[in-house]
Amino acid sequence: MKVDTLITNIGQLLTMDKKGPVKGSDMNDLTVMEGAAVATENGKIVWIGSAEKAVNIHADKTIDADGKLVTPGLVEPHTHLVFGGSREEEMALKQQGVPYLEILKQGGGILSTVNATREASYDDLLKKALFHLDRMAMHGITTVEAKSGYGLDKQTELKQLHVTKEANVKHPLDIVSTFLGAHAIPPEYKEDPEAFLGLMSELFDEIKEKNLAEFVDIFTETGVFSVEQSRRYLKKAKEKGFGLKIHADEIDQLGGTELAVEVGAISGEHLAVASDNGIKQLASSNTIGVILPGTVFYLGKDTYPRAREMIDEGAAIAVSTDFNPGSSVTENLQLIMSIAALKLKLTPTEIWHAVTVNAAHAIGRGHEAGTIATGRMGDLVIWDAPNYMYIPYHYGVNHANTVIKNGEVLYKRGEIR
Ligand SMILES: N=CN[C@@H](CCC(=O)O)C(=O)O
């Protein structure tokens, strides 16, 4: 057999190749291959077997994993990738105890990033997005979702979506785009949120036609959009053929989790204060809970999502950074894996499902990403770790040794001295 790339001498290989989304107790069931090898050809995985058998394979390039852990490339299912400026001055407000929604009410928070994004040039936004994508790649992410939502006017929302589309072409990472025009109410529409939602929904046709986003998302929250407004807006989006996502039950318990299930959203995201009923409904639905524990940590709160109960009830869960300039400023999904272990009490096995196969399903990429199997994208990470439990255990640093995207080395950890 002749292949482009062979990764051999793998200590532990996590294939994560269960049929997803993986729900409930199945999330805690893991097959680990020891002493394995994986081959790719034309960017796709073509062979998985033992390192012993791999000696018969002729590869243009052979990578010795040196007994390390190898997993699928991480899938990041919730980011606000494209934005102008930064908000470091908000940290002091948070320390003084000013709530996140109060900062927003006073025209700061999301709205301050809206001003910066409106002012930023297309080229500057693109350059910045590519920088953050590089950093995600260095941390082992190979597929990422990106939301708009810092324009809140037609022109700037489209600018963000076009930047996302070009970043997807320019950068090796795969980007899945989500239209989040309904992220906040801009000052111009403060008295008329309905009219603002009408304005954003006028973009649906153009976004579809130009293939600028696959999903439509809305922030269902106190002072932003109500459950009723969200329902109407999302139904319109569904009629236009978009998949649905909701920023649901992040700060106040409005019933966004139940709404996500009701409208058949692919994912309900945050769910930090989901009700008992919401958790039950989620568990018996096809909607995936995208859980963002880094946001709770970064906002200095202690209401962590009840992901443990969600899984125990039978739900499928994914975990994400929520990378954005306000509520979670990190590209490091490995750090979030540690927070998921420590604060959500998820097991390492559950966490690996949450950042690979389930995360891929939460963004409609379950057929190609998040799993090591023949025919899937050749997206793999060699970790500086002896086993899969090590990554959440050793927290706050980057363990990625080699990141392989479509069968090619995208990142290799540099040497010191
Ligand atoms: N909660 C709404 N949106 C983002 C935060 C955006 C921001 O603060 O800029 C989130 O998912 O946390």
Ligand SMILES: [Zn+2]
């Ligand atoms: Zn978000």
